[in-house]
Amino acid sequence: METIIDIQHLSKSFGTHEVLKDINFSVKKGEVVCVIGSSGSGKSTLLRCINLLETPSGGEIIYNGKNILGNRQNLNTYRTHLGMVFQQFNLFNNCDVLNNCILGQVKVLKRSKDEAKDVAMKYLKVVGMDRYLNARPGQLSGGQKQRVAIARALSMQPDALLFDEPTSALDPEMVGEVLKVMKELAQSGLTMIVVTHEMEFAREVSDRIVFMDKGVIVEDGTPDEVFNNPKHERTKAFLQRALK
Amino acid sequence: MSLEWFINIITNNWPMFLRGAWMTLVISTIGTIIGALIGLIIGVINTIPKGNGGAKKWTLRTINAILTVYVEFFRGTPMIVQAMVVYYGSDLLFGIDMNRTFAAILIVSINTGAYMAEIVRGGIISIEQGQFEAARAIGMNHWQTMVHVVLPQVLRNILPATGNQYVMNIKDTSVLNVIGVTELFFQTKSIAGNNFRYFESFFVACIIYLVMTIIVTQILRFFERKLTGDANYQMLDDAALIRGPEQTK
Ligand SMILES: Nc1ncnc2c1ncn2[C@@H]1O[C@H](COP(=O)(O)OP(=O)(O)OP(=O)(O)O)[C@@H](O)[C@H]1O
Numbered sequence: 001m002e003t004i005i006d007i008q009h010l011s012k013s014f015g016t017h018e019v020l021k022d023i024n025f026s027v028k029k030g031e032v033v034c035v036i037g038s039s040g041s042g043k044s045t046l047l048r049c050i051n052l053l054e055t056p057s058g059g060e061i062i063y064n065g066k067n068i069l070g071n072r073q074n075l076n077t078y079r080t081h082l083g084m085v086f087q088q089f090n091l092f093n094n095c096d097v098l099n100n101c102i103l104g105q106v107k108v109l110k111r112s113k114d115e116a117k118d119v120a121m122k123y124l125k126v127v128g129m130d131r132y133l134n135a136r137p138g139q140l141s142g143g144q145k146q147r148v149a150i151a152r153a154l155s156m157q158p159d160a161l162l163f164d165e166p167t168s169a170l171d172p173e174m175v176g177e178v179l180k181v182m183k184e185l186a187q188s189g190l191t192m193i194v195v196t197h198e199m200e201f202a203r204e205v206s207d208r209i210v211f212m213d214k215g216v217i218v219e220d221g222t223p224d225e226v227f228n229n230p231k232h233e234r235t236k237a238f239l240q241r242a243l244k
Numbered sequence: 245m246s247l248e249w250f251i252n253i254i255t256n257n258w259p260m261f262l263r264g265a266w267m268t269l270v271i272s273t274i275g276t277i278i279g280a281l282i283g284l285i286i287g288v289i290n291t292i293p294k295g296n297g298g299a300k301k302w303t304l305r306t307i308n309a310i311l312t313v314y315v316e317f318f319r320g321t322p323m324i325v326q327a328m329v330v331y332y333g334s335d336l337l338f339g340i341d342m343n344r345t346f347a348a349i350l351i352v353s354i355n356t357g358a359y360m361a362e363i364v365r366g367g368i369i370s371i372e373q374g375q376f377e378a379a380r381a382i383g384m385n386h387w388q389t390m391v392h393v394v395l396p397q398v399l400r401n402i403l404p405a406t407g408n409q410y411v412m413n414i415k416d417t418s419v420l421n422v423i424g425v426t427e428l429f430f431q432t433k434s435i436a437g438n439n440f441r442y443f444e445s446f447f448v449a450c451i452i453y454l455v456m457t458i459i460v461t462q463i464l465r466f467f468e469r470k471l472t473g474d475a476n477y478q479m480l481d482d483a484a485l486i487r488g489p490e491q492t493k
Pocket residue numbers: 014017019037038039040041042043044045046
């Protein structure tokens with residue numbers, strides 16, 4: 001299958017603090033990859049390096065056969081091909097639900113307003129928020145906000161969607177509705193990289209699990225391999241804590 | 245002092261009071277608007293990411309330094325002194341005989357701009373980092389992020405401070421009488437100089453200032469409420485969903 005993103009020898013330091021060390025991994029079209037690991041292991045930093053919200057210190061990110069870090073001209077275009085869903089939702093506070101899903105399409109992709117509206121409606125329906133077009137972010141629950149954020153990212157029709165702990169800021173009763181949407185997206189063939197602490201979700205939905213510890217990828221395999229037959233002590237120790 | 249005198253002063257001098265009040269309003273309104281624009285532009289320039297090295301960084305640094313000098317100078321000196329320096333200085337140094345009204349608007353604008361620059365900078369800094377990141381994540385550049393996401397929120401946030409600045413300007417334009425601008429204070433001084441009824445004349449001016457500031461405050465409150473938007477949203481019913489979003493507004 002076609003590789004969408006190929007990451008080679010990626011490293012990232014904040015000052016003298018080396019947060020990512022020699023990261024190598026790639027994502028194929030339609031794959032769902034869950035990234036797990038303890039707090040501070042560098043999961044968010046990896047995700048943010050992939051769509052260049054952080055500038056990597058070294059290595060290559062190969063997208064469509066080209067090293068994105070080599071040529072810094074088209075960073076904004078590159079970002080439109082990767083959607084991002086944040087832990088804190090980050091919906092545009094000055095826009096209602098519909099406009100949150102339209103703004104990027106019109107201003108960045110230069111779609112017409114009508115076309116953008118149709119696309120937005122389609123994805124708001126997917127996440128079950130098509131009845132809330134006029135609502136402002138402040139008027140929605142956390143779960144609703146996160147579903148709108150997913151629709152906003154989908155409206156850009158990216159090649160892959162990155163999720164950074166999308167349910168960690170939610171009250172327990174709202175986690176389910178967001179995971180349900182994500183499950184449906186995974187089954188529909190969307191390429192997804194998901195940083196999560198939801199082990200059950202990771203095991204059930206992903207094609208691959210990446211376990212990170214202290215800035216390195218310790219284990220990378222199918223859910224069965226990683227969860228049932230972890231090769232490394234660190235993975236075992238983490239899973240024991242996470243699955244107890 | 246008697247009520248009669250108040251009535252006399254008003255009936256005899258109302259055109260002068262009115263012209264003075266009008267001049268005050270014109271100067272402070274235009275000055276506040278231009279000042280707010282100056283503040284917005286400076287605020288945006290000051291928050292452009294510096295990047296890592298190169299010509300862009302040094303250009304931005306230089307511009308920032310110049311803007312800092314401007315802001316500190318006009319915030320750190322009294323407007324009455326600025327008025328004298330600008331008005332007489334432009335004549336002495338550049339041989340420009342400035343129109344007094346133009347000079348007044350210029351001084352109020354650059355003075356307001358200095359204050360608003362700080363207010364806008366504070367407004368931009370107070371926007372959560374997540375808003376910038378979400379905009380960047382969908383591919384917006386700095387300019388698009390500012391115009392479509394950040395500034396609309398900043399405008400809402402700085403409106404009360406801008407209104408405050410407007411009210412201050414209405415009052416502070418009175419110092420411009422030192423360069424002979426025919427605003428309300430100047431007119432009142434002329435009126436009192438003729439009738440020697442200083443208390444009564446200035447008391448009338450007092451009331452006019454108060455009325456102007458109260459009205460302006462109320463108008464700004466109205467805009468604040470407008471920008472905040474409806475307290476509740478309308479959920480679409482099945483019929484609206486079938487019609488599509490266009491017809492629901
Ligand atoms: N902007 C930054 N400046 C300095 N250090 C940072 C910055 N961002 C992250 N770090 C550090 O990098 C390390 C990895 O952080 P990161 O947020 O990627 O961890 P994480 O695996 O996502 O953790 P969590 O599960 O808590 O979200 C941490 O030690 C953190 O302190």
